[in-house]
Each structure stands twice: as C-alpha cells, then as structure tokens.
Amino acid sequence: MDVNMIIFLNISIIITDGKVENESLSSSSDEAEEQDSDSGINKFSECFEQTMHIFDPNTSENKFNILSELSLDGIVDYIKDNKVTKIITMAGAGISTSAGIPDFRSPTTGLYDHLEKYNLPYPQAIFEIEFFKSNPKPFFVLTKELLPEGYKPTKSHYFIRLLHEKGLLLRHYTQNVDDLERMAGLPEEKLVEAHGTFHTGHCLDCKTMFNLDWMKSKINEDIIPICENCNKGVIKPDIVFFGEKLSERFHTLLSEDFVLAELLIIMGSSLIVQPFASLIDNVLTDCPRLLINKEKVGVESDLLKCYGISRGMNFESGRDVAWLGECDEGCQLLADKLEWGEELKTLMLEEHRRLDSDAIKRKEKADVNSD
Numbered sequence: 001m002d003v004n005m006i007i008f009l010n011i012s013i014i015i016t017d018g019k020v021e022n023e024s025l026s027s028s029s030d031e032a033e034e035q036d037s038d039s040g041i042n043k044f045s046e047c048f049e050q051t052m053h054i055f056d057p058n059t060s061e062n063k064f065n066i067l068s069e070l071s072l073d074g075i076v077d078y079i080k081d082n083k084v085t086k087i088i089t090m091a092g093a094g095i096s097t098s099a100g101i102p103d104f105r106s107p108t109t110g111l112y113d114h115l116e117k118y119n120l121p122y123p124q125a126i127f128e129i130e131f132f133k134s135n136p137k138p139f140f141v142l143t144k145e146l147l148p149e150g151y152k153p154t155k156s157h158y159f160i161r162l163l164h165e166k167g168l169l170l171r172h173y174t175q176n177v178d179d180l181e182r183m184a185g186l187p188e189e190k191l192v193e194a195h196g197t198f199h200t201g202h203c204l205d206c207k208t209m210f211n212l213d214w215m216k217s218k219i220n221e222d223i224i225p226i227c228e229n230c231n232k233g234v235i236k237p238d239i240v241f242f243g244e245k246l247s248e249r250f251h252t253l254l255s256e257d258f259v260l261a262e263l264l265i266i267m268g269s270s271l272i273v274q275p276f277a278s279l280i281d282n283v284l285t286d287c288p289r290l291l292i293n294k295e296k297v298g299v300e301s302d303l304l305k306c307y308g309i310s311r312g313m314n315f316e317s318g319r320d321v322a323w324l325g326e327c328d329e330g331c332q333l334l335a336d337k338l339e340w341g342e343e344l345k346t347l348m349l350e351e352h353r354r355l356d357s358d359a360i361k362r363k364e365k366a367d368v369n370s371d
C-alpha cells in the first residue's frame, strides 16, 4: 500500500541547497565577485550551448567509464567484474502493486469515500499525528481495508532476498509499510523501513509494544486497539505519520551505508517523497545507479545543472541506467542475466507454498478455538 505518498509532504531540499550556494557566492570579496560573475557567465553560456545543442553533453560529461554499456548487461558485467558485494536497494510502492496492495494515489480505489462520514477537515488529516491523537477512528477504519491480509511478497521482494543470500546486499531501504520485505524473509538487520511498518505498534501513553496479529484482531472487529497494560492509551501502528520524525535507525544507517555502496538499485519508486527521494544522491559519484521502474524518474533538473547543482539521475552520464517496465519483470531479467533466474522462480514458488500452508494452519487453529 502506498500510505507513504500520503504521509509525506514533498520538502524541497534541492532549492534549500541552491540558496545556500547562492548565499556563499554573494558574501565573497570584489575580486571573487568578479570571478563569480565570470563563472556565472560561463555557466550561463555553457547551459545556453547545451540547450541549443551546440555541443554534446554526452561526450563532455561521460566521465564515468564504469559500465561497459548503459543496460542491464552493463550492470551485470560491472557486478561480476568488480566482485560487487555492497549493493543498496531502494524500493517504493511499485514493488508491491503486483501483490494486489492497492495504490493510495489511484482515485479508482475509492479509499477515501468511506471516510466522509467522519468529517475529516481534509483527507490527509487521517495521517496526522495530532489528529490521530484526538480522533483515531477514521485511521483504523481505513486501516481495516489496507492491512496486509493474504498478500504475498512479489518476485521483486524475493530478488532482494536472493541478493542478500548471495552476499551482495548491503542494505534494503523501503518506503513501503506493508511488511512484505519481512514476509519475504529479509532479515531485520538488512532492512530499513524508512516510513515505519505495521509489523508492530506502540501505546501512545505507556509505549508498550503490540504485534500486528494482536492489532489486526482488534481492527478487524472494528475495535480501536487500546493498551492492555495501562488500559487507556491507543495503540498506534509504527508507521510514520505527518508530524513525526523518521527513525533514528534510518538516519544513522544512511550516513554509514551510502558512502560504501558499490551499486544502487532503485525499484518501483516515483522518487518524489522526501527525504527518501534524495537518498540517491548520497552514494559516491562513481557508484552506478540502476532504476527499475515503469517510467524514468528522479531525473536531474537542467535548470539546477546550469547552476552547477547536480542532483538526481542522469541517464546520459555513463553511470545511470534505466530499465523501464514492471519491477517483477525487471528483477527476473536481471536474475536471469546473473544466472540466478531459475533459483528466483523456485524460491518464490516454495515460499508462496509455505505462506499458503501457514495461512491454512492458522485458519484451522482459529476455527478450532472458536468452536
């Protein structure tokens, strides 16, 4: 589910950086100002030339001769030739849509239609921490429809697990709160759930932790989960609401991990939601980046580039590769090229079989208990 898109507002870090840079320029001496003015003119003329296609930016900027070619084959050669062991994967809602998890953004899901009777001041209030504290009911009504029930991880999830099992995964950063990475068997230490998770919840008052199954049992009976320890606090699932900070783990690990990354793979994310979207700029400039997505996203802005601010993907730079299509398809193709294709298919088949059989056992147990 893409609660994430709703939970996070887009904060323009890029513009902030632009201001900082401009401020540092304006505080310099006369001589420096002259140079700055020259460099400004140079930048302007360079940009003008590029815009008018007077010179080819592909040749002037192709300084990253890391990949043999700008394709999945180039990425596979790079992994094999460099014996890469530190891959960071970043994922958004796109890796979960084939699991059947509804996309919040899609108007056809009509998720907000049921909420009218609760007189929300505006739809997003449902994910604001202050509103939740005063009126948690609309959130739980919506949650009942969205809780991962019967959903199974997708091929993309199992591809990430395979990267881990092959000793190639440094860390997986996800925007999703759907718990499917854990369900796919990715160990907790390899996982950063940037926007939190439904896997656990905490009492707003005494902070006692409750698990997903317990929360689900209440929510499915239309009961607001109340703490069994203090008997008064509402249990809030550990997803990040508007007005809440991202976890310390997210901030600590991103400063440690991204400088070490040898390859960044971005899957099924629109790269719009901050601060997640700007993580792609935290890897070193010689670290190749592969985007597996339906469309090209996170592309560097020409305007900012003219001011010397390089942020985002540049698919002409010789470093960034885009594979456009469904995430599962892209992951299978990449696995095929890495000669793990059959292993990926078998892993998913066996794991889905196990999840189905576990679900049947749980149901049988529940039926026995209710008799």
Ligand SMILES: [Zn+2]
Binding pocket: 203, 204, 205, 206, 207, 208, 227, 228, 229, 230, 231, 232, 233
């Ligand atoms: Zn409590």
